[in-house]
Amino acid sequence: MSLVLRGIRKSYGFAEVLRGIDLEAGYGRVLAIVGANGAGKSTLIKILAGAVPKGSGVIEMDGRPLDLQGPHDAIRKGICTVYQELSLVPGLTVTENLLMGVLPTRYGLIDWRAARARAKEILASVGFGAVDETAVISELSIAKQQMVEIAKALVSKPKILVLDEPSAVLSGSDLDSLYALVRQLRARGILVLYVSHRLQEVLDLADRILILKDGGFVAELDPSVATEDEMITLMAGRQIEAIYPDRRKKFGPPVMTVQGLTRAGEFENISFSLRGGEVLSIFGLVGAGRSELVETIFGARKADGGLVSVGDEAAVLDTPAKAINSGLALVTEDRKHTGLILGHSVHENINLATMRGLMLSLAKRRSNTDTMLENLSVMPKRCNNMEVWQLSGGNQQKVVVSKWLLTNPSILILDEPTRGVDMATRAEIYRKIDELAALGLSILMVSSDLTEAVSMADRVLVMRDGRLVKELAAADSDEEEVLAYAIGGYDQ
Numbered sequence: 001m002s003l004v005l006r007g008i009r010k011s012y013g014f015a016e017v018l019r020g021i022d023l024e025a026g027y028g029r030v031l032a033i034v035g036a037n038g039a040g041k042s043t044l045i046k047i048l049a050g051a052v053p054k055g056s057g058v059i060e061m062d063g064r065p066l067d068l069q070g071p072h073d074a075i076r077k078g079i080c081t082v083y084q085e086l087s088l089v090p091g092l093t094v095t096e097n098l099l100m101g102v103l104p105t106r107y108g109l110i111d112w113r114a115a116r117a118r119a120k121e122i123l124a125s126v127g128f129g130a131v132d133e134t135a136v137i138s139e140l141s142i143a144k145q146q147m148v149e150i151a152k153a154l155v156s157k158p159k160i161l162v163l164d165e166p167s168a169v170l171s172g173s174d175l176d177s178l179y180a181l182v183r184q185l186r187a188r189g190i191l192v193l194y195v196s197h198r199l200q201e202v203l204d205l206a207d208r209i210l211i212l213k214d215g216g217f218v219a220e221l222d223p224s225v226a227t228e229d230e231m232i233t234l235m236a237g238r239q240i241e242a243i244y245p246d247r248r249k250k251f252g253p254p255v256m257t258v259q260g261l262t263r264a265g266e267f268e269n270i271s272f273s274l275r276g277g278e279v280l281s282i283f284g285l286v287g288a289g290r291s292e293l294v295e296t297i298f299g300a301r302k303a304d305g306g307l308v309s310v311g312d313e314a315a316v317l318d319t320p321a322k323a324i325n326s327g328l329a330l331v332t333e334d335r336k337h338t339g340l341i342l343g344h345s346v347h348e349n350i351n352l353a354t355m356r357g358l359m360l361s362l363a364k365r366r367s368n369t370d371t372m373l374e375n376l377s378v379m380p381k382r383c384n385n386m387e388v389w390q391l392s393g394g395n396q397q398k399v400v401v402s403k404w405l406l407t408n409p410s411i412l413i414l415d416e417p418t419r420g421v422d423m424a425t426r427a428e429i430y431r432k433i434d435e436l437a438a439l440g441l442s443i444l445m446v447s448s449d450l451t452e453a454v455s456m457a458d459r460v461l462v463m464r465d466g467r468l469v470k471e472l473a474a475a476d477s478d479e480e481e482v483l484a485y486a487i488g489g490y491d492q
Contacts, residue, residue, distance in 0.1 A: 002027045002191050003160060008057035010043050012390050015380040017043045019215040021057070025208075027159065028189045030182060032202040032223075035212030036235045037394025037425040038379035041195055044212070045164050048193070049081035050074035061160075078159035082166060084393050084420045085336040086149050090138035095119035097137055098152050126151050127177035127184075142169045142333060143286040150181070161185060162193045165393070165420040167201060169333075171448050172285055172487075179205060197422045199228040211235060228423075236424035243427050244455040245434035247475055251458070252276020255442045256411055258297065261306035266292040267466040270306070274411065279433060279443045281474075283453040284463035284486050290446045291333055293463070294413050297444075298330040299323040310411070324353070329404035331397075333416040333446070339400040342389040346378070349388050349399050354406045372402035377428060393420040401432075412436065415446040430456060450479050462486050 008021035018040045025031045035041050046052040048059075050068035059066040061077065068074050074081070088097045095116050096103070104114040119133040128147040137145060146169050153161060167178055182205055185192055196202050202209060202223065209221040211234040219234050254273040261270045267289035274280050282290050295301045297308055299317040307314045310326045317323045320330070332338040340349050347369045354368070369384050376398040383391065388399055397417070404412065417433075418426045433456065437443055447453040453460055454474055462470040462485040470485040 002062060004058075004060040006058045006060075008044070008047065008054050008059070010040075010047065010052070010055040012386055015383065015386070017215050017380065018047075018055070021215075021217065023210070023217070025191055025193070027191050028186055029207045030186050030192045030194055030205050032194045032196065032206035032209045033212055034196070034199070034202060034209060034231055034235060034422075036422045037392045039212040039235070039392070039422075040215040041212055042164075042392045045081060045083070045162055045193075045195065048074070048079060048160075048162055049083075050079075051081075075156050075158070079162070080153040080156055080158035080160070081162040082150050082153045082164060084165040084168060086142075086145050088137045088145055088149060088152070090136075092137060094123075094131060094133045094135050094137065094140075094148050097148060098122055098133075098155060100152075102155070122151050122155060123147075126154060126181050128174075141286055142291075143171070143174055146170060147174065147177075150178070158190065160191045160193065162195070164195045165197065166194075167196060167198055168420045169416070169448065170286070174286060197420065197426075199231050199423065202231075203228070213237060232423050235422060243423065244430055247458055248277065248279075248437060251278045252440065255311060256444075257307075257309040259307045259309070261293070261296065261308065262304050263292060263296050263301060264304050265466075266301075267296075267463070270468050272461055272468065272471065274442050274444055276442055277437050277440045278458050279437050279445060279456055280459050280461065281445045281447055281453040281457035282461045282463060283447060283450065283482055286448070287465075288463040288486070289466040290463055291415055294330065294415055294444065294446055295332075297323075298328055298413060300330070324407060324409075327410035328413065329353070329407055329409035329411070330413040331400050331404055331415060331417060333419060335393075335396055335400050339403075340388050340396060343387055345385050346373070346388050346391070346399055347384045350402045350406065353403045368406055372406065376402055376432065378402070394422065394425045397421060397429075401429075405436075409441070411442045411444065413444045413446075416448065417445060418447075418449065418452060426452075450483055454479050454482055464488060 003025045005021050005023040008018055010018040021044060033041060047054045050071045050073050098119045099115055104111045116133050123129050123131050123133060128151055131144050131147050150166060167175055170178055182192055194205060203226060206223045209223055209226060210217050211219040213235060252275055255276050256274040259271050262268050270293055284290050292301060296303050299319045299322055302318060308317050315326050317326060350369045350372055351365045378395050378398045388396060418429055433443060457474045460472045460474050460482055461468055462482055464486055472482065
């Protein structure tokens, strides 16, 4: 076997997150690892990447013990990991990120022409030729950054490639390119460890499926006969009766009105209203301008024209502080860079947004933390003093939501609220959204998950190429209709 794990354990303080992991896998296979948030996937990935040391147990590669001394050591020994949270250098170009440390030289100087040609060749070889090798990373969409991250991992020609939620921000042809790449890697004899919450893609891509729960593998499934319902039940330890809540029928008056909002090069002439107690979703393909729109509404980007009215008054929301004072809160799509301070504790992160100009007592902050951890079922329990990077992606997301709910907003903006979150945890988040809406909170939700955008919303706004092309009542529309408007299949 190319990779063998025996009795792998890991604890953070008193919280044991891996409880004796056993795994065997050979080259030229796709092994899917599926589990609820907090099941131990992130920790297992970090151990294989050399990012954190195992507590106990044995790792073997090609029949020899493998003692990883860090991420660079793992790469040298043939294991590359593409994390759900990206690790690119934002201020550098695609070419510089792809060839960092191996940039070609000529006469002692970097040969930029050769470097760009090599980067272009790498991107094309993995099916991501649409990415501009000269672009600065910070100017790319999250989806294109994900493509660069995957391409970068393949530069070192790994024997084992770990993909952590690689499809979370991809859609359409980009998603097809990813699937084709995974099959191509398997044909080349690479072992792909594929972690995903998109259960149908797991069934389509994997040779074997391992279900992880509470730090241990509880089942191994054959994807040719397994079902999504079976996987969800094993992940959750119970059958999930209903993923999406019932839609509401009554709403309050508009709490926010957007009129002609424009930001040059990103979106143009956007107008809509958000009613009290309503869940309004914004759907569109990558590059449609969804995230840019909500960040402008929140004051994180400067608008070039248009108005945002909160309540009965037009508000100049040109800074996040003004938006917060007007009752808005924004959970961004990139929790690592814009939602959390990863090296700080869960307790400190949860209280970040309520510390502006206030002197809350330590007892009050601790009470806030305990309340939010309980309300959102953050795992592991008693994680107050853990650094937030030690939590799974889904539990990190709950911490971000907790931080903003403590501000008591009247309008909650959620940008990709379930990115990298398993179905059982999604059901928890959906229930929380429904509870908040029932209490009168208005929710504006950006989602690239078509089913989520339609099933969670009362209305759906469809964006394409920076324009709002259609507004639909979710109860009277279906996924096919929404997608058709998003790709230009219907006339406006």
